Amino acid sequence: MDDLYRDYILEHYRRPHNFGVLEAPTTSYEGSNPLCGDRITMMLGISDGVVREVAFTGRGCAISQASASLLTDEIKGKTVAEVEEMTPDDLLDLIGIDISPARLKCALLSLDTVAHALADDAAKQAEAQGQTQA
Amino acid sequence: MDDLYRDYILEHYRRPHNFGVLEAPTTSYEGSNPLCGDRITMMLGISDGVVREVAFTGRGCAISQASASLLTDEIKGKTVAEVEEMTPDDLLDLIGIDISPARLKCALLSLDTVAHALADDAAKQAEAQGQTQA
Amino acid sequence: MSDLSTTSTQSRPAAAGPDLRSRRADFPILATTNRHGKPLVYLDSAATSLKPQAVIDAADAYNREYSSNIHRGIYEIAERATTAYEGARASVAKLINAPEPAEIVFVRNATEAINLVAYSWGRRNIGRGDSIVLTEMEHHANLVPWQLLVQEKDGDLEFVPITDDGLLRLEVFEVLLHLKPKLVAFTHVSNMLGTVNPVREMTEMAHAAGALVLIDGAQAVPHMPVDVQELGVDFYVFSGHKMLAPTGSGALWARRELLEAMPPFMAGGDMIREVHLRRSDWNEIPWKFEAGTPDISAQIGMGAAAEYLMAIGLDAVRDHEHEMVAYALEVLRRDVPGIELYGPAADRRGGVVSFNLPGIHPHDVAQILDRSGICVRAGHHCTMPLHERFDLAASARASFNVYTIREEIDALATGLREVARIFDR
Amino acid sequence: MSDLSTTSTQSRPAAAGPDLRSRRADFPILATTNRHGKPLVYLDSAATSLKPQAVIDAADAYNREYSSNIHRGIYEIAERATTAYEGARASVAKLINAPEPAEIVFVRNATEAINLVAYSWGRRNIGRGDSIVLTEMEHHANLVPWQLLVQEKDGDLEFVPITDDGLLRLEVFEVLLHLKPKLVAFTHVSNMLGTVNPVREMTEMAHAAGALVLIDGAQAVPHMPVDVQELGVDFYVFSGHKMLAPTGSGALWARRELLEAMPPFMAGGDMIREVHLRRSDWNEIPWKFEAGTPDISAQIGMGAAAEYLMAIGLDAVRDHEHEMVAYALEVLRRDVPGIELYGPAADRRGGVVSFNLPGIHPHDVAQILDRSGICVRAGHHCTMPLHERFDLAASARASFNVYTIREEIDALATGLREVARIFDR
């Protein structure tokens, strides 16, 4: 039995944490991996530079779903800056199993989607600030 | 010593028979083999359906020039119908050496050029006849 | 291994006979094992086939004994290379009963063949408002080149829809033909559903409507007798690497008149007759379409593969794969609870079975099967619109070839039960 | 064999040392003999190179051990194939010091690479009246695609002429740049004259005039250090089969921004991100340009060839070939009465020597040399306009590679004297 389908991964897949929708997210993003049909929507509630709330929906393989479950647990309560600093390796450590190259995209889709959501948020704020200053 | 450069082939190459120009050919054609730069102009003097005179000019490898020399000897005095019936194999027999596939085009350029010259002539006559009838 | 032989129902395939056993010995890769010491159970032949020793040797001999460029060399090894390369063309022509080898253009793969036709024939013959009829089950290779073409030329694409069983709806095809399409292009065998399409019948319909017909034979040529003259089509394309030949080999067949009328696709050495600084003219077919140094070793391998298949006999190949497909459909349906199988019944399909286990992503299915050395494909198999049609994000696919045996299908069924067990824990 | 070693003048090359001897043992074909029992004297490396065991083994291992399709397979051998294929890309990138492997697009050969740029970049960027500057010494591969492009787009071609020594006339190039060409495309090393062109200097001139620069590196990459960053060019193309790799392999390098802005060339599987029935979008570079199943085994072989060359060291390769060329020019001029040699002096050329014997067609020269196992090319070497420039119908060409030794050049000189003797009888 190899590492990939450990019980806790399957557990996260079957009953993912933070699965659902936020009523009024500050930012949200739908990431997808067209080659495998994986799709994840990440919703974040940010205030004072801290990720207060996080939820996701989507469909995909056990790896992508478990990864999203673990990642959302991890970032809740962190500052935006801390989340932005997370690397793929950090996420892989969190998942704690060996991911083969062919599955890397599945494993990293959640982080990639969070990064996009944060970038959107940053862009929105920069624009808002620009307008205030103008 | 293999067959290709027998003395008589080289002899035909060095002193080709029928090399030169006809003053008033009934038909002539310039054939070429762009891949090797071989070029042959065949000039025929035809009357009463017989090839009375033949000459050629051109440049090219020993095979193509010797082939033209041998072929022009062969067709002089033959009827047009007889010449038209000549096949590549007939010419190869005439040359009498083994030609490798890569050199076939060299060996057959002369016959090909004669065939074109005869076809041109036939077309001219058909046209002339058409005009007479009209 | 086969715990099924005693319970087998109406179709009771014979165990792999001595012929098949010795045939498997022709494929060196079948003697390998994976990182867990499990023997290879290769069920991904629709993606690319394994290569028999005869093919490997043919390509190897070129590299070891007569590596040289073709067509222009006046020395022994170059003449040998030219003879071998043109001999391969003759073998490939024979495989599909092309009227003459000169109608076979060697290309990298089926994809290049279709692009060649789209660029060369298509850009000259498709104009504003002209339509091309495809089907909903096309591989991206027989879809995206036509999208680019009609975008450039302001033409239209129309699609023959399919039934839930994965069969083309010919009554809709009939209606689409009223649009007087210039071209009808479709796959001989679907690489996802396995459907064998009625090429001859559809070609007659298309011709009656004035359209030319291009067939994507990537999944047909290695698996059944293909006779382009009997089918009556205009263009037929296929890949070498799916028919036991090396990667880098493939062929376009088209009728001489078409090829002669088509302008060149790629330009360069060998495809020309005369070149001047500002204009050139072209070589005869097929060389007009083979610019530059071709993949000599791979095409020689493709010739050897064609000979290998013809030596088995394409009817025998077809029968064997039909037996495998019928067996797989039976075993999987019976032994893997809840499995969803796509595509038509065994007698209308080639050696392809796509499926899903409910609630389990095919990536996970493939990954778990891999532990046991079982190779299946998971994804959209380059047929995204077809997956959309069935509202599937992806599917898993097992596909067969001359070397496939029942024990491998048994192993797949066992493996799938294990997948379900892991996910049910 | 070398009856010349005692009479050698200023450049006295050392006999083939132990390194070179053992290197020759890497090439199995060098142990073969022809129909007359003569050992192979292969002097046609500019047409295609011989293949070392390491390259043959790399391609073979794929066929024997992990034959499978890449990029989409979630099983052991498919992952191994993907890793090997992408690893080959990294090796090829390193060979020419490309900033990143993603800028290397794998193609069949240099010809396809140039056609790719002509179709994709060219059709988008060349319009009516735009000009492209080429040279009189281009191989047909770097001429005919541009003819087709300017015919379609109503653009113009201009040509840098050459001196009688076979050098580009840079003062005319300077003038042509006043036309503000969109592209300057020329060969790094001429495959007929051997001329090594001043790529860096000409690129600076072209860039100053606002043109992009494409270099045909088919005769450069296997023979000398090539650093695309140092050269400063925009596109660089080369063929695998001329650099010890299998036929079917080749590469286009271009700067990321260019590749990203370019539309796809061929369309199909793997080059897409999402496909719908009527529209699609594209994968990232380099895969956007690699439609369909690539020539996996050949490209893996190309990676092995790049590693093989880097292990020798490209400076050492260049030195060796320079020595061979200098030796050949010296020996042929001295020992073959009346020989006409084309091209510049040894210090401005790559491993190519073209020549004619007065009054003897090069076909006859090649054919007679073949008896002695000596392979040279005869014809126009896909450079018809260059032959017209020198008013030649054809020429014979000897060309070298890492395995060439002085004894082979001696054999050529002896063979040429024999040719003259036969024709003089």
Ligand SMILES: Cc1ncc(COP(=O)(O)O)c(C=O)c1O
């Ligand atoms: C300078 C040059 N460019 C391009 C080519 C074309 O190479 P390929 O036939 O591999 O595409 C060649 C080889 O003949 C060459 O010498």
Ligand SMILES: Cc1ncc(COP(=O)(O)O)c(C=O)c1O
């Ligand atoms: C039906 C069909 N057409 C075309 C292709 C494309 O083949 P290739 O990648 O060899 O060009 C495939 C293979 O994936 C296929 O299954």
